[in-house]
Amino acid sequence: MDCAYFDDLRCTSCTLMGQPYAAQLDEKQRLVAALLERHRGLSWLPPVASTEAGYRNKAKMVVGGTVDAPTIGILDADGYGVDLQACGICSPGLRAAFPAISAFIFRARLTPYDVPARTGELKHLIITESPAGELMIRFVLRSTEALPRIRKHLASLLEALPQALVVTANVLPEHKAVLEGAHEVVLTDADTLPMRVNDVTLHLRPQGFFQTNTEIASALYREAREWVRELAPASAWDLYSGVGGFALHIAGDAGEVVGIETSVEAVASAEQSRADASLPRLRFAAGDATAFALAATRSPELVIVNPPRRGIGATLAGWLEASDARHVLYSSCNAASLARDLDAMPSLRPVRGRVFDMFPQTTHAEVMVLLERA
Template identity: 40%
Template sequence: MRTPHDVQVREAHAQLTELLAEVATPSTVWDEPLVSAPWGFRTKAKMMVRGTAAAPVFSFPGSHEGVDLADCPLYPPLVTEVVESARALIRRAQVPPYNLDKRRGEIKYVLVTATPTEAMVRLVLRSTSALERIREHLALLDPRVSVVSANIHPEHEALIEGTEEIHLAGADRLRLPLGNIDVDVLPRSFTQTNTAVASELYAQVARWILDAGARTAWDLYCGVGGFALGIAHEARARGAHMDITGIEITNEAIESAQGSAKRHGFAGAVGPHTAPEAHVRVRFETADATDWARRQATLPDAIVVNPPRRGIGEALSRYLNDSGVRTIAYSSCNPETLAADLARMPHYRVARARLIDMFPHSTHNEALVLLSRVAPEND
């Protein structure tokens, strides 16, 4: 954090160009980095609860015991204020923080996801024993909290949350604005931490896909549907035909995406705001991305992949390399696995590349590349 933000971005851009040197070509267009605001950009907080019920301490996993980080300047004011209201709830309800060494206590984490005007709070608990006290004092939460749930995580393990979610108050989902679209976020749905940068990321990919002339697309590892819905919005704005399928292995993410598509008028039919000459349809399905892609009888004009840090891996890389699909947009949260995946795809060239400054003041950077088909001699 002592390094000026602009210097961080320049150094990260240089590292990315060096990492992709073997797969880029002289014709590769390096777009200007997508730069985040330096402060107040984290719209999600994952606070480990330590200390005592009378004096709870909020920190990050792996940080020093006793150091409270609830006022970290990476968070916007709404997140900070919601976290402080959760602290008041813990004190009043007398919910003891979980002690890792003694394996005693109840509350493990407070998880917050915020829009510019409202927030979702999830309390990760060891058991249901404190729920009655928590429900009694929910009014202490900031009035802008519109969704409250408890996640039950009885195991003593490194995972932040468990599989059981109990709705406590408010709506069952948060509506998260992402530029020209908004997505439904259920409690266990994954969303990007930096909403402002994610919004431009989705819009950038949509422009690339439509500029390539695609009329059918797959969004693999689609999460809550940001890329698919962004493409759909761009197609509708241009009066273009577009048929998009999003694939994600998590049921809750697909439920979120389906709700968003229906609300925007994209689910399976022409939407109410679609231009008369356009037909924009989006569908989402729960499946493993690689297995699903291999089963398809026909291929789309374009594919978007947005895998976890491990990348798309050898199987999907080889499949895409041999597929013949004209255009692929690869959004990567780990440039090293991106480089490894691209090395297995010689039938494609890196047409465009862009550094994504998703996490300022850290060594973690993301990247976006547009791949164009280079037909082999016998293709």
């Protein structure tokens, strides 16, 4: 894949841009295998390749420029907007929506936030596209000052983008390097975006997490279901369960299943999906994964962990090492923290692994490893 933004040095976020995709995938597999090479019994399945371009279902863009000529993209070194509306890794549906959103910013007079001057209202634009082509559009604002104008002109945005199912305003009053604030104002009747993945419908709320690459997420969940089906555990936990992707996919093959997630929003989404699918032996609860495990009176047969980049940490790894869990399914977006966590669980032997290329054109990948008690 080639990118004019990358070639012109306007955006260098995709550090592998321009390199042959087959070589990117081979190198990711090599690096992951090298990090886990001391585990001699680990058998690697072929890596799962993604489409090279248009794979991102979510765009997290900084809004810059002026209200008459807004930019949607990133900021340069001086804090001024660089327009990336034609970004090639964004899905075609996202790219097609940017011009209408840019016109709405002008119409509703949403003054872009000027980082150096600390003035203006509209900070970020966060858009997610579902597999069905529906959109969730979130305007991240410094205050609620612009809300009346957004409400006044919302009909014009929905007319231009009839696929926009959910539109919200998120309020981030602080001047700091974060993407969004805690307060969300839903402006449409719908407040969740249905994400159909394989035969499971996940309900994404505005502040919920969903994998960036729907195609690869679908492959990841299918593979997890196949591995769990072979094990047929009587009980399972899905720790760091998010909106329930793993738990909902394995619910028919794992007896009693519990999903634990810190985000109340994500748990509400997962519970909605569980109710829709009529899965009485699956439940979700809000809480810290490590605290939940430490407080448990018994271990499940299978534990699924899908932590953030920092990994599960020494305390949870220690609990898993000492537990009666027969298998652990570990899905990681950071092979370095995965390797560290595996070293802390010597009784759980990695037997099968696979790389899923969730992030083409970058050095990042998702890795899933099945562990069994020695």
